[in-house]
Amino acid sequence: MISVIVPCYNEEEVINQTHHRLVRVLEQITPSFEVIYVDDGSQDQTSELLRHLQRDDKRVKVVLLSRNFGHQMAVTAGLDYISGDAVVLIDADLQDPPEVIPDMIEQWRKGYDVAYGVRTDRPGETAFKLWTAKAFYRLINHLSDVAIPLDTGDFRLMDRRVVEALKHMPERDRFLRGMVSWVGFRQIPVPYQRAQRFAGVSKYPLWKMFRFAMDGILSFSLVPLRMAIWAGLLTFGLSLAGIIYALILRLFTSIWVPGWTLLFMATLFIGGIQLVFLGVIGEYVGRIYREDKRRPLYLVREHLGFDTEHYNQKLNRSIIPIAKVN
Ligand code: UDP
Ligand code: MG
Numbered sequence: 636m637i638s639v640i641v642p643c644y645n646e647e648e649v650i651n652q653t654h655h656r657l658v659r660v661l662e663q664i665t666p667s668f669e670v671i672y673v674d675d676g677s678q679d680q681t682s683e684l685l686r687h688l689q690r691d692d693k694r695v696k697v698v699l700l701s702r703n704f705g706h707q708m709a710v711t712a713g714l715d716y717i718s719g720d721a722v723v724l725i726d727a728d729l730q731d732p733p734e735v736i737p738d739m740i741e742q743w744r745k746g747y748d749v750a751y752g753v754r755t756d757r758p759g760e761t762a763f764k765l766w767t768a769k770a771f772y773r774l775i776n777h778l779s780d781v782a783i784p785l786d787t788g789d790f791r792l793m794d795r796r797v798v799e800a801l802k803h804m805p806e807r808d809r810f811l812r813g814m815v816s817w818v819g820f821r822q823i824p825v826p827y828q829r830a831q832r833f834a835g836v837s838k839y840p841l842w843k844m845f846r847f848a849m850d851g852i853l854s855f856s857l858v859p860l861r862m863a864i865w866a867g868l869l870t871f872g873l874s875l876a877g878i879i880y881a882l883i884l885r886l887f888t889s890i891w892v893p894g895w896t897l898l899f900m901a902t903l904f905i906g907g908i909q910l911v912f913l914g915v916i917g918e919y920v921g922r923i924y925r926e927d928k929r930r931p932l933y934l935v936r937e938h939l940g941f942d943t944e945h946y947n948q949k950l951n952r953s954i955i956p957i958a959k960v961n
Contacts, residue, residue, distance in 0.1 A: 638717035650727060711932055
């Protein structure tokens with residue numbers, strides 16, 4: 636049994652097309668599959684379209700979140716609902732071609748636990764997005780202790796046991812592709828050409844991409860914190876040299892260092908560095924605070940197509956509308 640998770644946020648223009656292409660591919664591979672659409676609080680007709688899909692096709696299951704929780708949470712929610720032995724994560728906009736899924740399944744049948752899609756080509760993206768994405772993947776690999784494969788998105792197949800491992804990672808700042816690298820097991824890349832968005836617009840404007848990049852780096856690396864030590868040592872060294880120099884002049888010569896400029900510059904310099912690292916510490920503290928509140932990761936408004944038994948084995952990190960169960 637194969638489960639496919641499709642996070643959808645305002646995807647009314649593509650959802651039907653996506654479904655048809657997905658089903659066409661899946662039907663050729665296996666008779667038993669399910670497609671779980673997670674509606675991430677769309678404001679357009681997405682949820683209505685999903686209802687229709689589910690009514691006509693019992694292999695479709697739908698989880699409706701109570702509001703927009705973001706791509707990574709939508710996928711997380713989907714993972715809690717799968718009943719397959721393997722799961723495929725795929726975007727709703729057909730940028731990840733469903734036709735690659737058979738390759739991933741083949742790797743899985745060979746014994747790999749994770750088959751992750753690696754983008755060889757990304758037509759239709761702006762040069763800016765390509766460049767920032769490239770820089771980001773290299774930076775995060777440099778900073779973090781886990782090797783996160785380059786140019787890899789969330790398009791991937793994972794074995795059930797990888798999913799079970801992920802469920803034991805309750806963190807709020809979710810950077811799934813990094814978390815999957817962290818759990819280990821046998822992983823293999825599957826190259827593919829990333830297509831253009833079929834219709835609609837990207838839901839990742841620049842600031843969201845920036846936050847996402849920050850999440851990735853801060854959740855997988857303590858290097859920004861450690862940099863404070865190096866910056867501190869550097870300024871300490873510089874000022875020590877300055878002090879010794881000034882003292883020597885004062886004691887042994889008649890030309891003293893005129894203090895104003897130096898004093899002013901040193902104060903600004905140290906002050907600046909302190910503020911920067913106060914900010915860095917603040918980011919981590921903020922994350923600890925958010926983590927500590929232990930709120931559920933997402934809230935479900937409604938789900939369609941799951942049997943009752945499924946509700947009972949739900950994880951406690953999501954809240955199900957209990958009243959709807961019976
Ligand atoms: N998405 C989501 N919640 C969000 C933003 C995006 O579920 O808050 C979904 C979206 O519907 C799509 C996938 O995540 O299926 C990737 O989003 P998008 O294609 O907009 O990102 P891009 O490919 O431009 O990075
Ligand atoms: Mg996209």
